Amino acid sequence: MWYVSTRGIAPRVNFEGALFSGYAPDGGLFMPEELPQLDRETLCQWSTLSYPGLVKELCALFIGSELLPKDELNDLIDRAFSRFRHREVVHLSRLRNGLNVLELWHGVTYAFKDLSLSCTAQFLQYFLEKREKHVTVVVGTSGDTGSAAIESVQGAKNMDIIVLLPKGHCTKIQELQMTTVLKQNVHVFGVEGNSDELDEPIKTVFADVAFVKKHNLMSLNSINWSRVLVQMAHHFFAYFQCTPSLDTHPLPLVEVVVPTGAAGNLAAGYIAQKIGLPIRLVVAVNRNDIIHRTVQQGDFSLSEAVKSTLASAMDIQVPYNMERVFWLLSGSDSQVTRALMEQFERTQSVNLPKELHSKLSEAVTSVSVSDEAITQTMGRCWDENQYLLCPHSAVAVNYHYQQIDRQQPSTPRCCLAPASAAKFPEAVLAAGLTPETPAEIVALEHKETRCTLMRRGDNWMLMLRDTIEDLSQRWRSHALNTSQ
Numbered sequence: 001m002w003y004v005s006t007r008g009i010a011p012r013v014n015f016e017g018a019l020f021s022g023y024a025p026d027g028g029l030f031m032p033e034e035l036p037q038l039d040r041e042t043l044c045q046w047s048t049l050s051y052p053g054l055v056k057e058l059c060a061l062f063i064g065s066e067l068l069p070k071d072e073l074n075d076l077i078d079r080a081f082s083r084f085r086h087r088e089v090v091h092l093s094r095l096r097n098g099l100n101v102l103e104l105w106h107g108v109t110y111a112f113k114d115l116s117l118s119c120t121a122q123f124l125q126y127f128l129e130k131r132e133k134h135v136t137v138v139v140g141t142s143g144d145t146g147s148a149a150i151e152s153v154q155g156a157k158n159m160d161i162i163v164l165l166p167k168g169h170c171t172k173i174q175e176l177q178m179t180t181v182l183k184q185n186v187h188v189f190g191v192e193g194n195s196d197e198l199d200e201p202i203k204t205v206f207a208d209v210a211f212v213k214k215h216n217l218m219s220l221n222s223i224n225w226s227r228v229l230v231q232m233a234h235h236f237f238a239y240f241q242c243t244p245s246l247d248t249h250p251l252p253l254v255e256v257v258v259p260t261g262a263a264g265n266l267a268a269g270y271i272a273q274k275i276g277l278p279i280r281l282v283v284a285v286n287r288n289d290i291i292h293r294t295v296q297q298g299d300f301s302l303s304e305a306v307k308s309t310l311a312s313a314m315d316i317q318v319p320y321n322m323e324r325v326f327w328l329l330s331g332s333d334s335q336v337t338r339a340l341m342e343q344f345e346r347t348q349s350v351n352l353p354k355e356l357h358s359k360l361s362e363a364v365t366s367v368s369v370s371d372e373a374i375t376q377t378m379g380r381c382w383d384e385n386q387y388l389l390c391p392h393s394a395v396a397v398n399y400h401y402q403q404i405d406r407q408q409p410s411t412p413r414c415c416l417a418p419a420s421a422a423k424f425p426e427a428v429l430a431a432g433l434t435p436e437t438p439a440e441i442v443a444l445e446h447k448e449t450r451c452t453l454m455r456r457g458d459n460w461m462l463m464l465r466d467t468i469e470d471l472s473q474r475w476r477s478h479a480l481n482t483s484q
Helices: 015-019 040-046 051-063 071-081 113-131 142-155 172-179 193-205 209-214 227-241 264-273 290-297 323-330 336-346 355-362 372-384 391-405 425-428 440-444 460-483
Strands: 003-005 030-032 090-095 100-103 135-140 157-166 186-191 217-219 254-259 279-285 299-300 349-352 364-368 413-417 452-454
Touching: 003 015, 003 113, 015 113, 015 157, 015 227, 015 372, 030 323, 030 349, 040 051, 040 193, 051 071, 051 227, 071 113, 071 217, 090 227, 113 142, 113 157, 113 227, 135 142, 135 193, 142 157, 142 172, 142 186, 142 227, 157 193, 172 227, 186 460, 193 209, 193 217, 209 460, 227 254, 227 264, 227 279, 227 413, 254 264, 254 391, 264 279, 264 323, 279 290, 290 299, 323 336, 323 355, 323 425, 336 349, 336 355, 349 355, 355 364, 364 391, 372 391, 372 425, 391 413
Parallel strands: 100 413, 135 157, 135 217, 157 186, 186 452, 254 279, 254 413, 279 364
Antiparallel strands: 003 030, 090 100, 299 349
């Protein structure tokens, strides 16, 4: 399968090329040139598969056996999920009043990003060993991406990882999960800024195509196609777990509620919908509501500032995966997508063309949830089920409660739960509840930490480039010594 940039200028690449890229050289994001279509028979066959089984089928479909033979692919995915705490890897909790919560957080760092990043790291390792190459992974994080990315590649001999975290904008646990990993190939920077600000030097570095090529740079943020691909499995598993029957014509709809910041899970859900999965998507955001305003009004523009909320990993103003959604909505029209995104980059404000906005609001419903509503939802879910939600999961569950309180016609509904409440004790306390903290999280407080500060006034891009060049030089020296 071939992949093209949403902006239409960069040459097309295969899955390996998309995997090792951050942004495409023209500033766009890679997408499949053509989307396969799944028929009813395939969906019925897939309906009995486990979550790992669905990941295997989707990856086989979008990677191709000529690049990665099926048996080797299956081994990589089994290895990726071998350290997950739940035997199902992903588990559906069926609670009172039709509330279905899909727990995506049974990986090592207690967040959904473990799912896609553990697979992506295995794919990277496979191709790096085959090609005898080294890469430097550069990641900006609002909380969970950094720790999951570090966990997936720590100790790898042919990968270095640089993580930029927004100092003071992550929870203490999230920060400790990153700064307590002391492996030689892990390099963490604490930036005096928010997650959108720290994305700027990363995007500038990736825009220098010669520099990226010289130092084999790549990203593991959800701009990376491999992550979006694996995340499609969340939607398939949610559908098959929640659909009442596959015997009806047409197949019944299931509503999937997606709490999001950068829109990676939304893009994955929309692609799943486009290839034949009968789901209705609801995107749920906190008070950083650019996606909500885009769906409701066609207003894709930045607010004056990022608002700090209890759902801190979603405190994002630039949901870069919306570019993938716009490209699909426009019928893969790269000229339209490029014009929209270049205007947004210039002015930080775009009003979607009427036709594009109409298609978006048909495809997606949206809701924006306040901190007060988050804590109320966490409290209600505990009162009704003795079940602790993390604040991000509560953003999704709030939509469910709104619907049942209004006695809306009931479509089966599944709320994606991106993280464990154990990672957010402050939010649990704010909801008047008692945090439950696993021993391995408590132990983080007693570990040594390592983190380099990027202060306001420092040249962040220069610091980033110098670190990359230093790591590249180290690898070249190592490779030279090994070959002698």
